Amino acid sequence: MPLPGPHYSLTAKTLHWITAAAVIVMVPLGLYMVRRGAATNFDNLTNTLYSAHKLIGFLLLWVVAARILNRLRGAPPPAETLTPLERVASSAVHHLLYLLLPIVPLLGWAGVSAYGARDVFGWFSLPPLLPESSAGDAILAIHGVAALTLAALAVLHIGGALMHGFIKRDGVMNRMIGWWPLRR
Numbered sequence: 001m002p003l004p005g006p007h008y009s010l011t012a013k014t015l016h017w018i019t020a021a022a023v024i025v026m027v028p029l030g031l032y033m034v035r036r037g038a039a040t041n042f043d044n045l046t047n048t049l050y051s052a053h054k055l056i057g058f059l060l061l062w063v064v065a066a067r068i069l070n071r072l073r074g075a076p077p078p079a080e081t082l083t084p085l086e087r088v089a090s091s092a093v094h095h096l097l098y099l100l101l102p103i104v105p106l107l108g109w110a111g112v113s114a115y116g117a118r119d120v121f122g123w124f125s126l127p128p129l130l131p132e133s134s135a136g137d138a139i140l141a142i143h144g145v146a147a148l149t150l151a152a153l154a155v156l157h158i159g160g161a162l163m164h165g166f167i168k169r170d171g172v173m174n175r176m177i178g179w180w181p182l183r184r
């Protein structure tokens, strides 16, 4: 049975859910590994967690690039059930998410490049985005603040989606979760 009303393409939905899963893993992973590093003076597991964080974040950057290019090709119009305030708020949150989604991993990549910590699991090194310098610590601190801002926006975004799904029940949430038909 087709979904009622306009909804996102299968490509947009797939990129959305890969991004969502990665951010949900990356924020707690980043917070935990930093604290574990301080508590254990970087034991083997901490270094493995850092490598996982670097690899997932680096791969996510390209998913985000594909997602932004896909979004620039168009999207369904805002749902008619949105109040003017919801329209402004959701648009602001979506724009900020699209801004921070590439900035956060780019800052992480720039930070490890400047710091001289591009190694991933001892398998390979990420390509350098910047030359090594004393700026690594500062860039990684900004990366942490930007990541927490991204997490706060994601919480607002999820809250809005759940409000539409379970309180207003106006079909807005279904625009991103139905898996058929494959195209609008």
Ligand code: HEM
Binding pocket: 023, 026, 027, 028, 029, 030, 031, 034, 050, 053, 054, 055, 056, 057, 058, 060, 101, 104, 105, 106, 107, 108, 109, 111, 112, 126, 140, 141, 143, 144, 145, 147, 148, 150
């Ligand atoms: C969307 C993707 C990413 C998210 C959501 C994210 C999130 C975070 C968070 C929440 C922290 C903890 C900050 C703190 O406690 O102060 C962190 C730390 C860190 N992240 Fe990421 N990160 C992402 C991508 C990356 C990438 C691509 C790299 C490197 C290639 C990276 C490298 C690091 C490093 C090295 C730290 C530790 C900083 C320190 O030791 O002070 N991150 N990240």
